[in-house]
Amino acid sequence: MLNKLTKFLGGINMLGFIKNLVGGLALISFTVVGGIANSASCPKSGGILKYGVKAEPPTYDMHGTNSYAVMHFVAQHYSTLLTFDWNKFPKLEGDVADSWNVSSDGLTYTFKIKKGIKFHDGTPLTSKDVKATYDRLRNPPEGVISVRKALFSSISGITTPDDNTVVFKLSSPDAFMLDGFASPFNAIYSAKDIAKDPKWHLKNINGTGPYKFVAHKKGESWKAEKFADFHHGDNCLDGTESFRIKKVAEPLIGGQIMAEWRGTAPPERVLLKKEMGDNVSFQAKTLMTLWVVSLNSKTKAFQNKKVRQAINMCIDRHTGLKKLAKITFTAPRPSGYLLYDTFYALPDEELYKIPGFQKDIAASRKKAMQMLKEAGAEGLEFTYSNRAVSHPYDHIAIWLMSEWKKCGLKPKMITNPTSKFVKIRREGGFDATIDWAPSFLPDPTLMHFKYISADRTASNYSKNTDRGLDKIFDAQKGEVDKNKRKALVHEFEKTALENAWVLPITYTDRVIALNSKVKGYVIANSHILNNTWRGVYLD
Amino acid sequence: MSKMNIAKPKRRTVWDFIKQQPLGFIGLILILIMSIAAIFSPEVAPYHPEDVDFEASPALGGGQPSWDHLLGADAFGRDILSRLIYGARTALSIGFLSAFIGCTVGAIIGTTSAYFGGKIDLIIQRLIDLMLSFPIVVLAIVVIAVFPKTVVAGIDINVIIAIAIPFTPKVARVIRSQALTIVTLPYVDAAKSAGFSATRTIFRHILPNVTAPYLIMLTAFIGQAILLEASLSYLGLGVVEPTPSWGLMLSGVNSDYYRTAAWMIIYPGLAVSIAVFSFNLFGDSLRDWLDPKLKL
Numbered sequence: 001m002l003n004k005l006t007k008f009l010g011g012i013n014m015l016g017f018i019k020n021l022v023g024g025l026a027l028i029s030f031t032v033v034g035g036i037a038n039s040a041s042c043p044k045s046g047g048i049l050k051y052g053v054k055a056e057p058p059t060y061d062m063h064g065t066n067s068y069a070v071m072h073f074v075a076q077h078y079s080t081l082l083t084f085d086w087n088k089f090p091k092l093e094g095d096v097a098d099s100w101n102v103s104s105d106g107l108t109y110t111f112k113i114k115k116g117i118k119f120h121d122g123t124p125l126t127s128k129d130v131k132a133t134y135d136r137l138r139n140p141p142e143g144v145i146s147v148r149k150a151l152f153s154s155i156s157g158i159t160t161p162d163d164n165t166v167v168f169k170l171s172s173p174d175a176f177m178l179d180g181f182a183s184p185f186n187a188i189y190s191a192k193d194i195a196k197d198p199k200w201h202l203k204n205i206n207g208t209g210p211y212k213f214v215a216h217k218k219g220e221s222w223k224a225e226k227f228a229d230f231h232h233g234d235n236c237l238d239g240t241e242s243f244r245i246k247k248v249a250e251p252l253i254g255g256q257i258m259a260e261w262r263g264t265a266p267p268e269r270v271l272l273k274k275e276m277g278d279n280v281s282f283q284a285k286t287l288m289t290l291w292v293v294s295l296n297s298k299t300k301a302f303q304n305k306k307v308r309q310a311i312n313m314c315i316d317r318h319t320g321l322k323k324l325a326k327i328t329f330t331a332p333r334p335s336g337y338l339l340y341d342t343f344y345a346l347p348d349e350e351l352y353k354i355p356g357f358q359k360d361i362a363a364s365r366k367k368a369m370q371m372l373k374e375a376g377a378e379g380l381e382f383t384y385s386n387r388a389v390s391h392p393y394d395h396i397a398i399w400l401m402s403e404w405k406k407c408g409l410k411p412k413m414i415t416n417p418t419s420k421f422v423k424i425r426r427e428g429g430f431d432a433t434i435d436w437a438p439s440f441l442p443d444p445t446l447m448h449f450k451y452i453s454a455d456r457t458a459s460n461y462s463k464n465t466d467r468g469l470d471k472i473f474d475a476q477k478g479e480v481d482k483n484k485r486k487a488l489v490h491e492f493e494k495t496a497l498e499n500a501w502v503l504p505i506t507y508t509d510r511v512i513a514l515n516s517k518v519k520g521y522v523i524a525n526s527h528i529l530n531n532t533w534r535g536v537y538l539d
Numbered sequence: 540m541s542k543m544n545i546a547k548p549k550r551r552t553v554w555d556f557i558k559q560q561p562l563g564f565i566g567l568i569l570i571l572i573m574s575i576a577a578i579f580s581p582e583v584a585p586y587h588p589e590d591v592d593f594e595a596s597p598a599l600g601g602g603q604p605s606w607d608h609l610l611g612a613d614a615f616g617r618d619i620l621s622r623l624i625y626g627a628r629t630a631l632s633i634g635f636l637s638a639f640i641g642c643t644v645g646a647i648i649g650t651t652s653a654y655f656g657g658k659i660d661l662i663i664q665r666l667i668d669l670m671l672s673f674p675i676v677v678l679a680i681v682v683i684a685v686f687p688k689t690v691v692a693g694i695d696i697n698v699i700i701a702i703a704i705p706f707t708p709k710v711a712r713v714i715r716s717q718a719l720t721i722v723t724l725p726y727v728d729a730a731k732s733a734g735f736s737a738t739r740t741i742f743r744h745i746l747p748n749v750t751a752p753y754l755i756m757l758t759a760f761i762g763q764a765i766l767l768e769a770s771l772s773y774l775g776l777g778v779v780e781p782t783p784s785w786g787l788m789l790s791g792v793n794s795d796y797y798r799t800a801a802w803m804i805i806y807p808g809l810a811v812s813i814a815v816f817s818f819n820l821f822g823d824s825l826r827d828w829l830d831p832k833l834k835l
Contacts, residue, residue, distance in 0.1 A: 266598055267795035323593035327614050394780045398615055401781060402591035415779035
């Protein structure tokens with residue numbers, strides 16, 4: 001018997017066998033196995049982290065909002081199914097999930113849930129809580145708002161074979177799905193709380209996150225204390241206390257707060273550095289919020305593609321953005337719709353061939369003026385709707401006005417407070433409007449969703465229709481092969497950028513200021529990410 | 540029969556005003572300078588107020604007062620002197636129009652209240668009490684929140700109305716007290732006896748006789764209106780970018796630089812102060828000069 005086995009093994013190439021075995025396994029099932037979450041790491045423990053937030057949370061319900069204020073106050077109380085490795089973003093890692101796999105056809109997602117996780121009220125977390133959470137997200141009961149419902153539309157069913165396994169069945173492959181499970185807004189709620197009252201989470205908090213809710217004084221402060229049974233164990237602080245602030249620099253200099261997570265403008269940084277010296281530290285990353293100008297498809301002049309392109313070609317992105325970035329928190333380089341230097345983004349050499357992105361601004365403007373002349377739109381007058389907020393709205397607007405005037409255009413800036421600005425944008429009462437495309441991931445489905453036909457997305461304020469573009473969007477959404485998807489995404493970018501209904505201006509530079517005592521925080525590409533303060537400690 | 544020798548009252552000249560009210564004259568000169576700057580802004584200002592020049596921005600190491608920019612440049616490298624000169628247009632147009640509307644409507648309400656008396660007077664005066672109970676800035680903010688924004692010929696009508704309305708009850712109260720003495724005079728009785736309508740009596744016989752307090756309040760309120768416009772713009776409720784406005788220059792984009800590039804807010808602040816000071820000096824002097832009890 002032994003001889004037979006030896007003969008058999010000797011007859012095959014062992015290295016080749018192992019390679020084939022690994023490859024075969026990979027082919028049989030496209031399996032992603034998440035590692036066990038980072039072990040607890042608290043170089044120092046204790047203390048209260050005090051930080052500022054510039055807005056009030058409109059709700060406690062993470063599922064029903066896009067507000068960063070909710071993230072900055074509430075996210076610390078919850079866990080999600082998956083999360084990101086902040087040092088290797090956007091690499092996924094488990095939060096309440098211990099491991100997961102995706103079937104080769106991309107239609108079944110199976111998650112193993114960690115054992116021993118507890119909610120703040122002491123009840124254990126099981127797969128039933130995950131199911132109840134995602135049922136609420138994709139099919140919210142009456143009166144409950146689920147902002148990201150559409151992103152989970154391809155889920156056809158959720159089952160829980162046992163207390164530690166949850167299975168998601170999809171009706172069609174969805175390239176975004178796995179990342180969607182790591183969305184920081186998809187907090188895991190207790191099935192018991194949801195059953196008690198579907199609206200319970202609008203005003204109450206019971207999660208499994210690192211810090212437990214203590215008190216909220218509306219318009220004033222929010223208190224949280226350490227959750228002793230936190231499943232990752234890396235909640236290093238005794239608690240957190242956050243305050244509503246109007247400006248960042250003064251309370252940081254005065255010591256009322258130790259951090260603000262949204263970002264600071266360049267002049268604030270100069271002031272902080274001058275006043276605090278080594279007692280302040282900064283962390284910077286490009287924020288995945290793209291500032292765009294939407295051109296109204298109802299404006300007659302803009303129905304001519306040449307006019308739209310000419311308006312885009314008058315903007316000197318290559319030198320202007322570098323200078324603009326010195327006075328407000330915009331990024332210093334041109335970008336398409338997707339964040340530059342990310343996997344799916346159009347490479348610079350291709351982007352810079354598209355009208356409006358060329359480096360030679362003199363030639364670009366000359367051609368733009370010629371195009372305007374040919375279209376009978378020389379000295380075109382149009383309104384530009386602006387939001388009455390200094391950073392970066394006024395800054396972008398003043399710069400754009402000056403750029404357009406260099407082509408003989410006559411833009412008229414109309415600035416309104418937020419509520420009126422939003423109403424004008426929604427109702428189409430503008431020729432051109434400042435607009436933004438926020439995202440928490442450099443994912444094409446998330447980031448291109450805004451630019452498809454208006455009857456398919458409420459966030460297309462140009463209100464244009466382009467079925468060709470819709471077709472490319474749907475094709476990339478269902479393509480699970482990364483390289484094939486990339487080619488489709490590039491086709492989408494080029495088509496949309498050349499059509500010029502929505503002009504990408506720039507991404508946002510996120511620079512947060514921290515008191516030097518605050519350690520262990522890793523800035524992410526979005527201010528709605530990494531807001532649970534895991535691993536943060538006071539030195 | 541000997542002819543009675545009645546001395547004709549001496550006709551007072553501008554020279555008399557200068558001699559009697561030198562501070563008021565200085566105020567008048569400053570007002571004239573501001574008016575000339577406002578009217579001839581394109582000729583007087585060295586740059587267009589909206590011209591962006593990043594190289595002159597303090598954020599990029601420039602912007603200090605120099606021969607290129609006498610009063611320095613703001614965050615966008617826009618010339619501060621030019622924005623102050625063009626800002627005089629905003630300040631004076633909004634200041635004059637809102638003070639004129641507020642004072643005129645107030646004068647009409649005040650004389651009407653005094654003329655009719657009785658229940659009408661009572662109701663008008665209680666409404667005035669109600670309006671006077673609100674601080675002027677609060678009332679202006681309420682008006683801005685209620686009325687839709689309307690821009691005519693580059694002037695924000697909403698801001699003008701917001702500033703004019705708080706002035707109205709103040710003027711109405713003062714003018715009423717003056718008009719109460721006028722309605723008892725024989726010529727008003729004569730007008731009533733002749734069957735003249737209330738409108739004719741008020742506009743032809745009472746209003747012209749309250750011109751002195753009206754003019755004094757008008758000049759005083761122009762200064763207050765300029766200050767209020769600056770306050771509203773500072774709060775983000777008045778004039779908005781890129782329109783040059785002194786109040787806006789104190790806030791918004793420039794407020795970030797108050798420690799590192801103080802010139803950005805010192806000069807607009809000075810402009811507001813000087814304008815208000817000038818109108819107050821002139822208004823007070825005009826009051827003293829027109830008041831018969833104080834005639835020298």
